[in-house]
Amino acid sequence: MIRLAKYFGSNIRSLRKREDGNATIEFAIMFPIMMTMFLSSVEIGILTIRQVMLERSVDMTVRDLRLGHFINPTQDALRTLICQRAAVIPGCMDSLLIELRPVSTTTWTPLAQETTCKNRDEEINPVVTLNPGIAHEMVLVRVCAVFEPIFPTTSLGISLKRDELGGYALVTSSAFVNEPS
Numbered sequence: 001m002i003r004l005a006k007y008f009g010s011n012i013r014s015l016r017k018r019e020d021g022n023a024t025i026e027f028a029i030m031f032p033i034m035m036t037m038f039l040s041s042v043e044i045g046i047l048t049i050r051q052v053m054l055e056r057s058v059d060m061t062v063r064d065l066r067l068g069h070f071i072n073p074t075q076d077a078l079r080t081l082i083c084q085r086a087a088v089i090p091g092c093m094d095s096l097l098i099e100l101r102p103v104s105t106t107t108w109t110p111l112a113q114e115t116t117c118k119n120r121d122e123e124i125n126p127v128v129t130l131n132p133g134i135a136h137e138m139v140l141v142r143v144c145a146v147f148e149p150i151f152p153t154t155s156l157g158i159s160l161k162r163d164e165l166g167g168y169a170l171v172t173s174s175a176f177v178n179e180p181s
Contacts, residue, residue, distance in 0.1 A: 039154040046150060047168070050088050055172045057085030058143050065100075065132055065139070066176040073100075073132055082143065095146040095167070102133035103140055103175075110140065117144040117169045133178050141174045 061081050064070060070077065075098055083092035097117055103109065133139040146167040 036154055039151040043149060043151050043154055047170075050086075050145075050147065051170050051172070053086040053088045054082075054143065054145055054170050057082045058141065058172050058174055060085055062141055062174045062176050065141075065178075067179055070132065073130070075130055078130075086145075089145050089170075090147055092145060097144045098130065099140075099142040099144075100130050100132055101140050102131055103138040105138070111142050111173070115142065115144050115169065115171050117146050117171075135178050135180045138175060138177050141176070143172050145170045 061078060064081070065073065065078075078098050079093060079096045082098070083089065083096060086092065089096070095117075099111065099116065101111060131139075146169050148167050152166060
């Protein structure tokens with residue numbers, strides 16, 4: 001019995017001194033952290049590309065509005081033009097909402113703080129102002145696009161504000177003064 005205890009005691013001591021498996025432990029600890037960082041960086045890269053393309057397409061469309069290329073713009077016509085120019089927003093036609101409102105030069109009232117975005121779960125579009133204004137009038141533009149995250153469980157996905165269906169809202173704003181006729 002004493003021999004058996006000495007045998008197991010010496011084997012346990014020799015096992016404690018071994019360093020086999022240290023790389024496995026480090027990998028098991030660091031892999032989830034590194035993958036989260038990698039997936040978050042991919043997600044923020046795609047988010048940035050979508051934001052830049054949305055802003056670019058809105059700027060190009062605002063230029064067309066300012067120059068009077070649209071007689072009576074509709075939500076669908078503007079949405080189609082913006083979606084064609086911003087090709088990287090998935091489901092753009094179903095998730096984009098445009099708001100146009102002239103600014104009063106006496107009160108200088110800005111757009112509301114709360115951004116109105118489309119609820120992708122419903123067929124009904126929210127009521128927003130779509131008034132392109134008249135010549136020499138300043139008009140504020142706000143566009144909201146909602147999209148699904150690619151990796152919703154990464155830390156970036158946790159920190160962004162989400163809608164009821166788990167999508168993120170990209171919002172861009174602009175202003176222009178209508179050219180005289």
